[in-house]
Amino acid sequence: MSHVVLxxxxxxxxxxxxxxxxxxxxxxxVPHAPALPGAGSWGDDDITLDDVxxxxxDHIRGLGEPVVLVGxxxxxxxxxxxxxxxxxxxxGVAYVAGMMLPSGTDFGILCDSxxxxxxxxxxAWLRPTADxxxxxxPPEAGAAVFFHEATVADAIGAARRLVPxxxxxxxxxxxxxxxxxxxxxxxxxxxxxxxxxxxxxxxxMQRLVPGAQVVTVVSDxxxxxxxxxxxxxxxxxxxxxxxxxxxxxxxxxx
Numbered sequence: 001m002s003h004v005v006l007x008x009x010x011x012x013x014x015x016x017x018x019x020x021x022x023x024x025x026x027x028x029x030v031p032h033a034p035a036l037p038g039a040g041s042w043g044d045d046d047i048t049l050d051d052v053x054x055x056x057x058d059h060i061r062g063l064g065e066p067v068v069l070v071g072x073x074x075x076x077x078x079x080x081x082x083x084x085x086x087x088x089x090x091x092g093v094a095y096v097a098g099m100m101l102p103s104g105t106d107f108g109i110l111c112d113s114x115x116x117x118x119x120x121x122x123x124a125w126l127r128p129t130a131d132x133x134x135x136x137x138p139p140e141a142g143a144a145v146f147f148h149e150a151t152v153a154d155a156i157g158a159a160r161r162l163v164p165x166x167x168x169x170x171x172x173x174x175x176x177x178x179x180x181x182x183x184x185x186x187x188x189x190x191x192x193x194x195x196x197x198x199x200x201x202x203x204x205m206q207r208l209v210p211g212a213q214v215v216t217v218v219s220d221x222x223x224x225x226x227x228x229x230x231x232x233x234x235x236x237x238x239x240x241x242x243x244x245x246x247x248x249x250x251x252x253x254x
Contacts, residue, residue, distance in 0.1 A: 001029060002239050006020065006070045009098075012073075014034065027236040038169025041164070042166045066091030070094040071098045073098055077173070080174040091184075110205065122146070134165055136164050136165075147221070154225045187215065188202070191219045
């Protein structure tokens with residue numbers, strides 16, 4: 001058994017993990033899906049990566065061991081930072097179409113290094129919040145960029161649940177060391193039809209931060225909706241393995 005801490009990305013919330021809670025519990029794990037600061041509302045002060053990571057770390061301190069971290073999309077930056085902070089307590093880190101970025105690199109720098117023309121992914125469709133400090137994803141853009149392989153009902157429902165996002169809690173670059181984060185077992189679930197974090201960027205992150213096991217799913221940016229069985233199998237298998245269970249290695253699912 002492990003505690004699986006599921007970290008959502010920008011404009012989202014704990015609800016993006018709803019389809020994974022049952023499979024994780026059925027496999028004997030205890031899922032946790034905290035809400036991150038900077039998504040939905042914020043005060044006068046900016047929220048940084050250190051603030052978001054500290055929020056997740058505070059939740060983890062109250063849990064037993066082992067802990068498995070799972071980051072979706074920009075939540076990958078957060079789990080990287082938390083694993084660097086709490087290496088001794090973290091048994092493994094999984095990325096779901098996530099930002100497994102090199103130390104000191106943000107997603108914009110990565111895209112520029114690949115020669116991708118800006119804006120990449122959802123950026124072309126973002127609208128500023130009234131205070132100018134955040135962004136909003138129009139529902140039609142969310143459905144078309146994030147959830148296009150899901151059923152129509154699921155895509156519309158998820159797109160309508162997206163919330164404003166504080167930019168300082170989104171445009172972040174993790175810092176980490178080989179000795180700490182680099183020593184933690186990792187899984188990368190790549191989504192081949194992703195329009196938000198394009199496959200070329202996912203594979204460049206795998207090249208620049210080597211060592212992760214890779215599971216390939218044919219899905220959009222949210223395999224929680226469009227490839228839920230494959231994702232559940234990958235996450236439960238990884239959690240089983242790093243928690244010390246005897247079982248088969250995580251294998252590619254297509």
